Amino acid sequence: MSTLRVTAERLTIHTHPNADALELAQVGLYRAVVAKGVYQDGDWAVYIPEQAVLPAGLIDELGLTGRLAGADKNRVKAIRLRGELSQGIVCRPLALAATDLAAAHADGRDFADDLGIVKWVPPIPVHMSGDVVAAPDLLPWLDIENIKRYPALFAPGEQVVATEKIHGTACLYTRTPDGDFVSSKGFGAKSLSLVRSERNLYWRAVLGHRVPEAAAKLAAIFGAERVGIFGEVYGQGVQDLPYGAKGGAELPGYAVFDVSFSDASGALRWVDAEDLPDVLGGLSVRLPVVPRLYAGPYDEAALVALAEGRETVSGTAAHLREGLVVRPARERRSDVTGTRAIGKLVSEGYLTRKGGTEYE
Structure with missing residues (x-):
């Protein structure tokens, strides 16, 4: 399992081949499905990786109530949306609205604690x-x-x-x-x-x-x-x-x-x-x-x-x-x-x- 870090990332936007209202936001080699027109190529946003567990308030803010994984529907998991793999969440949380995301990226800042996000720990049988x-x-x-x-x-x-x-x-x-x-x-x-x-x-x-x-x-x-x-x-x-x-x-x-x-x-x-x-x-x-x-x-x-x-x-x-x-x-x-x-x-x-x- 990877280290959990919630970071500011510069996006590369790609066309979604199977959906007119969706696009693909690339972070590293990951791609996350996003609504079309929300982000432009080169924009900065917050990237929440797989295995992150989100607090209820943030889930509601992002419009993801009932749409995440786990018994409590609060865990980020890779999914396919209209045939394309979506890994992680790309967003701009209100709590970070005044944050210079480019500067935060340069500083290597981790927003997990600020947003109340924790790493999912698998159960032990x-x-x-x-x-x-x-x-x-x-x-x-x-x-x-x-x-x-x-x-x-x-x-x-x-x-x-x-x-x-x-x-x-x-x-x-x-x-x-x-x-x-x-x-x-x-x-x-x-x-x-x-x-x-x-x-x-x-x-x-x-x-x-x-x-x-x-x-x-x-x-x-x-x-x-x-x-x-x-x-x-x-x-x-x-x-x-x-x-x-x-x-x-x-x-x-x-x-x-x-x-x-x-x-x-x-x-x-x-x-x-x-x-x-x-x-x-x-x-x-x-x-x-x-x-x-x-x-x-x-x-x-x-x-x-x-x-x-x-x-x-x-x-x-x-x-x-x-x-x-x-x-x-x-x-x-x-x-x-x-x-x-x-x-x-x-x-x-x-x-x-x-x-x-x-x-x-």
Whole structure:
């Protein structure tokens, strides 16, 4: 899930191909459907992204009562309007009428608090929850930003690796000299670890796929004090796309998407994306790895197209593809996001599917 920021953006206006009274306002690579004539090319407006939860007053002001997602009809979600994908809301809230939006954009101002907008937090099902304890040594994961929001994240022609984004739940595992820690993305963000339990989904995946044994070998290879193995747990009952993996008492599906490690100084390093399959493939304990769909020069249009289609996880193409995760072939920091250079592209089919689940 991406970081929630409500920002001022300069718009590029496009004709809606299927509606005379509508237009498309572009922010980054996102497009939001707007009423025709409200905005001109180059205008400034406020962009509210997907997964934002809006207060009742703002919903009423924008004329969106009963039209948003969620049980309370207050969550922004991608939808199709007259055949065109609309992601996020473009608006000029009354509360910001006196605000210089161009200056706010230059300052990087976030209007979420001003407008009472918060980030949607998915519910945690019982089988994914459990007792937790403080775990300050847990190696962290991060929110991955959408490349459509930050199109300058990668340079054209930069060598990148794109892997399939699996619709499951992120499992954080950390090996330390003092013991093992297992957590979910939500609990891990709070430096909390799940107490070991054979009934817990994450622990079952970690133990069943022999992740601790693999981590011990990686610690020896890298001379690391701590090793973090980050994988996606999936299967029947985890999300709405099971990829052929069973649920219940069966071993859930699991695929590694990242590995980090730190030495005695605490400095954190990541295994380069182009090396990850070989590093894991060289272990006597063979961990499943997320499918690699592309390796080569960064081509925005080609990768946006590759995010669509059918999944390759099950071997049967049983489901639509959630999308891609893109990394540079060699790990680097991004000046665009101020953190690791890593981004995602989410398929339109996934965003607009019916009956989807979004547990974390």
